[in-house]
Amino acid sequence: xxxxxxxxxxxxxxxxxxxxxxxxxxxxxxxxxxxxxxxxxxxxxxxxxxxxxxxxxxxxxxxxxxxxxxxxxxxxxxxxxxxxxxxxxxxxxxxxxxxxxxxxxxxxxxxxxxxxxxxxxxxxxxxxxxxxxxxxxxxxx
Ligand SMILES: [Zn+2]
Numbered sequence: 001x002x003x004x005x006x007x008x009x010x011x012x013x014x015x016x017x018x019x020x021x022x023x024x025x026x027x028x029x030x031x032x033x034x035x036x037x038x039x040x041x042x043x044x045x046x047x048x049x050x051x052x053x054x055x056x057x058x059x060x061x062x063x064x065x066x067x068x069x070x071x072x073x074x075x076x077x078x079x080x081x082x083x084x085x086x087x088x089x090x091x092x093x094x095x096x097x098x099x100x101x102x103x104x105x106x107x108x109x110x111x112x113x114x115x116x117x118x119x120x121x122x123x124x125x126x127x128x129x130x131x132x133x134x135x136x137x138x139x140x141x
Contacts, residue, residue: 027090036061041124051130062107076089086099086100095111
């Protein structure tokens with residue numbers, strides 16, 4: 001027999017989109033990860049100096065939702081400007097498949113283009129005005 005607490009937890013789970021496991025990584029395969037997120041994901045398309053040159057699409061996740069399967073020893077770190085973001089590149093192929101963003105230093109940003117095909121059913125692009133970073137960050141939830 002259900003308690004009142006069980007019923008309310010069930011109600012919450014039925015309204016939230018369930019997570020699926022997305023697999024991804026760099027180009028050469030040295031770096032591989034799994035990330036739990038809904039099948040329909042909303043990503044930030046940033047126009048700042050570094051993202052615009054790589055076409056980076058940010059899927060922002062809690063660190064608990066991310067697992068590095070392999071390649072920790074293959075990552076090189078690049079920092080610039082305020083030095084807050086930690087940009088991780090595969091030392092073999094040069095692809096940045098995830099990193100620690102300045103906007104969410106407690107979380108991670110996964111490059112949605114580095115997720116393998118098959119698990120993302122819809123990609124919702126949301127513009128992020130990284131050239132005016134402070135104002136853009138203040139406007140995020
Ligand atoms: Zn690589």
